[in-house]
Amino acid sequence: MSETAPEQTLERAAASRPAPFLLLAAVVAVLVPARAAARPLEDIDLYWHILIGREILDGTPVAEAGRGWSFAPVPDTWISTQWLAEILFAWLHDTFGFQSIVVYRTVTVILALVTLALVTLYRRPARAGAWPFAVAGLALAITSQDRSQQLTYILAPLVGWWALRLLREGRLPRWWVVLPLVVVWANFHGGWLILPMALGFAVVARVLEVGIRDRAVIGGVLLAAGCGLAAAVSPSGLDNALSLLRFSSSTGQIGEWGTVRLIDWQSMAIGLMLVTVVVAWALGRHRPSRGEVVYVVLLFAFGYSAWRSSTPACLMLAPAVTGILARALGDPDPLPEGTEQPLARVAAGIAVVGVLLSGVLAVTQTPVLDPDIPQDLLGQVREHPEPQRVLNTYNVAGPLLFFGGPPPQVLVAVDGRADRYGGEYIDEYVDTLLLARPGWEEMVADLDPTSAVLRDDEPLAGALVAQLGWVEVAREGRTVLLRPADATGWPAG
Missing domain, CATH: 3.40.50 (Rossmann fold)
Structure with missing residues (x-):
């Protein structure tokens, strides 16, 4: 027997061990909801949102809620664009108390992780999907709050997946799913705008890939326009579809509209995503197409445009970055039907335990209110x-x-x-x-x-x-x- 046989046997044994990529995703699925559950309520605007919702539940028309609250010398014509969220917050508080808002924050973070897992890990190679899942999970951990934006975080990975399929395969989501979703979303949070925006990015990228006469390009333009009309189904009408423009241009005093700094702990997630893409493109086995480059660059430009945009951008980028890494590593994407991922059951079990523990923590967490509130x-x-x-x-x-x-x-x-x-x-x-x-x-x-x-x-x-x-x-x-x-x-x- 050769003297190197034992070493070769050890090498083969090491090579046959399942790589614990999904365990990284499981750890993220435990830590991110736990962080959401362990913090007091932090959104300083939550309290007036509850009051708006309470007025609506008491019978005040949405268009009149919040009137007469201020003696500022400005017209009192404001109409809430997130009244569905305000009704939810008021009902939760008045029924179960402030603790229920902590539970809301925790549950919405869990749902965002579930959506993220479906577009990065389900039927996708684990070593390509685990890292984008972890990075986008980090973005959730940094920015998730007791706010209406949580619905946007839940839907952003799905939006990224829909846009990616449009670019790759010319497939569009069903209009009868998208348009009713936008109606609800636009009356809950202004983040609905990322859906027509991502479709627009994918349309531009697909034109570079296959030309402007492609049926999917025309369908994408029509669907994006339909989203704008659906957003106008609101007490404030067409003004609801333009509300984000008013917010972003209203003042430079609002920190969440500030420009993202390249070196800052809050921009860590989108920075890691950017480095990942650059390295994968530089060292990968195949060069990216023009359409892919344009689509990804546009999403990064959106993510770096303002603080509030960085997390939705990370969540939308995650399915695309998974595909970029899979191609760079030479892995099939999607995986063949019936492929078993290494340690998938162990990782799922760990994630479930983490979800249960975070639920218990959310119900028992104290203090519930920020101690700085006088x-x-x-x-x-x-x-x-x-x-x-x-x-x-x-x-x-x-x-x-x-x-x-x-x-x-x-x-x-x-x-x-x-x-x-x-x-x-x-x-x-x-x-x-x-x-x-x-x-x-x-x-x-x-x-x-x-x-x-x-x-x-x-x-x-x-x-x-x-x-x-x-x-x-x-x-x-x-x-x-x-x-x-x-x-x-x-x-x-």
Whole structure:
């Protein structure tokens, strides 16, 4: 027997061991829902969303919900574009309490992972799909919140899959599935726009592949246009289809609309996805087609356009990146019918256990509310014998309306409805008033507030005391409650 036989036997044994690619996906399926379940409620706008939903459930027409909440000098014509989500949040809170919103966040993260797994792991090579699944799962872990955007996260992988099939095979999703879905989606969250956008990207890419006369190209254009019409089936009509344009252009003060930085922990996921594609294209066995390059580059451009776009872009890219990796590695994609993935049952078992544990954690997680919310301080606003016109810091508006109100006990100078106030007012409010820059006194006089709830490190808080003689009523954490010197009905500060 040869002296190298033992070494050859060991090499063959090692080669025959199943590679644990799916175990990486299983770990992600455990950790990401656990993180969603273990955090308190973080969306500062959740509270006014609940109030909007509560008004609608009490019989207020959608087009009138949220009216009369503010004394800002801007038209009070705002109509909610996510009223279905607000109804859901109000019903969950009023039926089961704030804990149910944590459960909502956890369940929607799990559903997003399920959709992601279907387009990256089901009948696709594990060593090609596990990494995009993990990276997109990381994006979910970073950005998932108690917000209506969770529905977009659930559907984004499916949108990416539909667009990829259009590019690859000229296959379109059924219009009678897509259009009713858009009607619901557009009244739940503005992320519905990624569907016609992805179809448009795929149409452009397919034109480069097969030409403009392709039937799928024409069908894709018609379906994308149909999505815009379906989004207009809303209390705000066609304006609902244009709502994202109003949000994105309203002000530079909203962080989620800011440009994505290349080096930042929040951009880690889309950065990893970009590196993966570049390496796979550079080292792969086959060069990518022009259409594939254009489609993927357009999705990356969308992902880097704003913070709120990076996670949907990662989720839409995941099925395409799986195919890119499969081709680079020489794996069949899709896998032949009946192919068994190594360690698939073990990975599925681990994922199921993780889902169950995250469910238990969501139900028992404490604290449920962000400890930074000054509930006792806001309770003093609620207990004042007269309604209050509150000069407020931007991010305290939601809790102020909820715990200090509801309206008309509290009227705010600004709140999270950026499209209601417009960029000019918000920029002036934040850059001039809150920073106590020249002109702030005139703004205070014009607004004529009866009290103020501000961050103690905001220049306006100190200026009101030092220059206008306002008095501190209470302080909790980083928040201070102030009143004019001649105001009555407040406890001694």
